[in-house]
Amino acid sequence: MLTxxxxxxxxxxxxAWRAEGATIALVPTMGALHAGHIALVEAARRxxxxxxxxxxVNPKQFGPDEDLARYPRRESADVRLLAEHGCDGVWxxxxxxxxxxxxxxxxxxxxxxxxxxGAARPGHFDGVATVVTKLFNQTRADIAYFGEKDFQQLAVIxxxxxxxxxxxxxxxxxxxxDDDGLALSSRNIYLDDAQRAKAVALPRALGVxxxxxxxxDDVEAALAEARAALHAAxxxxxxIALADAETLAESxxxxxxxxxxxxxxxxxxxxxxxxxxxxxx
Numbered sequence: 001m002l003t004x005x006x007x008x009x010x011x012x013x014x015x016a017w018r019a020e021g022a023t024i025a026l027v028p029t030m031g032a033l034h035a036g037h038i039a040l041v042e043a044a045r046r047x048x049x050x051x052x053x054x055x056x057v058n059p060k061q062f063g064p065d066e067d068l069a070r071y072p073r074r075e076s077a078d079v080r081l082l083a084e085h086g087c088d089g090v091w092x093x094x095x096x097x098x099x100x101x102x103x104x105x106x107x108x109x110x111x112x113x114x115x116x117x118g119a120a121r122p123g124h125f126d127g128v129a130t131v132v133t134k135l136f137n138q139t140r141a142d143i144a145y146f147g148e149k150d151f152q153q154l155a156v157i158x159x160x161x162x163x164x165x166x167x168x169x170x171x172x173x174x175x176x177x178d179d180d181g182l183a184l185s186s187r188n189i190y191l192d193d194a195q196r197a198k199a200v201a202l203p204r205a206l207g208v209x210x211x212x213x214x215x216x217d218d219v220e221a222a223l224a225e226a227r228a229a230l231h232a233a234x235x236x237x238x239x240i241a242l243a244d245a246e247t248l249a250e251s252x253x254x255x256x257x258x259x260x261x262x263x264x265x266x267x268x269x270x271x272x273x274x275x276x277x278x279x280x281x
Contacts, residue, residue, distance in 0.1 A: 002089040003079060007097060007138060010052075013089055014140055017050040024050055026141035026168075028132060031055040032072035032186035033081050036176035040145040041085050043173050052139050053082050054091040056098060060106075061127030072186055091139065098134060106130045109163075112155045112248045116261055117272070120238045125156050132157055136168050143169040147176070149183050151259055151274045155248055175273070177203065183273050190269040199266050201233030202273050206240075210260045210275040213242060226262070235264035245276070254280040 004010045014024055025044035029037050037053075044051045055078055062068035075092065082090050106126055113125035136144065146154050154172050161170055176184045181203040182196075191199055209226040213219055223240055230237050240262040244252035252258045258277040263270060 001079075001083045001087050003092065004089055005092050005094065005097075007093070010089075010091055010138060014052075017088075018140075021048065022050045023048055023142045024052065024139060026135060026139045026144040027051065027053045028135050028144065028146070029053060029055055030057045030071065030186070031078050032074055032189075033078045034176075034184050034186065036147055036149065036184035038081070038085050039176050040147060040173050041082065041087055043171065044143070044145050045086050049143075050088040051086070052089045052091055052141070053087050054093070054135055054139070056091075056093055056131065056135075058098075058127055058131045059095065060099070060130055061124050063121055063123065066121070067187075067190075072189055091135075093138075098131065107133045107160065109156050109159050112152065112159050115248060115250070116239055116241065116243070117152050117263060120263060125153070128153055129156060129160055133160060133164075136166060141168050143171060145171045145173055148172045148274070149175045149185065149272065151261060152248060155246070181207070183271070185271065187269055187271070191266060195234075195266045195269065198233045198235075199271060201230055201235065202262065202264060202271055203275075205229040205233075206260055206262055206273055206275045209240075210277050213258075213260065214277050214280070216254070216280055230262075230264050235266055238263040238265065238270070240264075242277070 002013055004013060027040045027044055041051060057071050059068055079090055107129035108126050109129050118125050146157060148154060158170050161168060180200045182200050205226040209222040212222040219242055226240055227237055241250055243250055243259050243261055245257035245259045256279055260275045260277060263272045
C-alpha cells in the first residue's frame with residue numbers, strides 16, 4: 001500500500017494505475033477509522049480496481065464552536081488498518097496542500113443543503129462540497145463510496161456531480177451498526193459508558209417511527225412520539241424529520257422513497273442517523 005502526502009506523488013500513482021488499465025475508486029474519510037469505513041473499502045475492492053482512501057480532517061466543514069481541535073486523529077492505526085484490508089493507497093494531505101496560501105474558491109450547493117444539518121451547522125456543507133470536489137479532482141476517481149449515515153451529505157455530493165457534469169460514479173453504502181443498533185461513528189468515542197447505554201434510544205426511536213410511517217400512520221404523531229422518546233433518554237433533539245430521499249424536501253409524497261432523518265445531542269456529543277422508508281402503494 002502506498003502512503004502518499006504530496007499531490008505530485010498522488011498523481012504519479014494514479015497515472016501508473018491507469019496505465020495498467022485500472023479503475024480508480026475513492027473512499028473519502030476524516031480518519032479515526034472504524035468498521036463503517038472498512039465496509040466502504042470492502043465495497044470498493046473489485047477486480048481491476050485500485051482503492052484510494054483519503055484521510056483529511058477538513059477544517060472548512062467545522063463551525064467555530066465545533067470539535068475540530070479534539071476530533072480523533074489516529075493516523076498510524078488508520079494506515080495499518082487500511083493495509084490489512086487491501087487498500088492500495090492512502091492519501092494524507094496536509095492542510096497547506098489542500099488550502100494553500102491565497103486559496104479563495106468554494107463550492108456551494110443550494111436546495112439539498114439548506115435544511116437539517118445545513119441549518120443546524122451553517123457553512124458545513126460548503127466545506128464538504130469544496131473538499132470533496134478537490135478530492136475528486138486530485139484523484140481523478142472513476143467511482144467514490146460514501147456511507148449512508150451522512151445521508152444529507154450523500155445527497156449534496158450527488159447534486160455536485162450532476163450539476164457540474166462530473167464523470168465520477170457515487171455509491172452509497174448502507175449504515176454499519178453496533179450490535180445494539182447504534183450507527184458506527186468516529187464521534188461515538190466521546191460518549192461515556194452511561195451515555196453510550198442511553199444512545200441506543202436514537203436508532204430505536206427512528207425504527208419505531210419508520211415502521212409507523214411505513215404502514216401509513218400519521219407522520220406528525222410518529223415524529224412527536226420519536227421526539228418524546230429521545231427527550232426521555234436524555235437527548236437534546238436538533239431535528240427529526242421525514243424527507244424525500246432524493247431532494248430532501250419535507251412532506252414527501254408517500255409513493256416516493258423517503259428517509260427519516262435525525263440529529264440529537266447526548267451531552268456534548270452530536271449523533272446523526274436515518275432510516276429508509278419504502279414507497280406506499
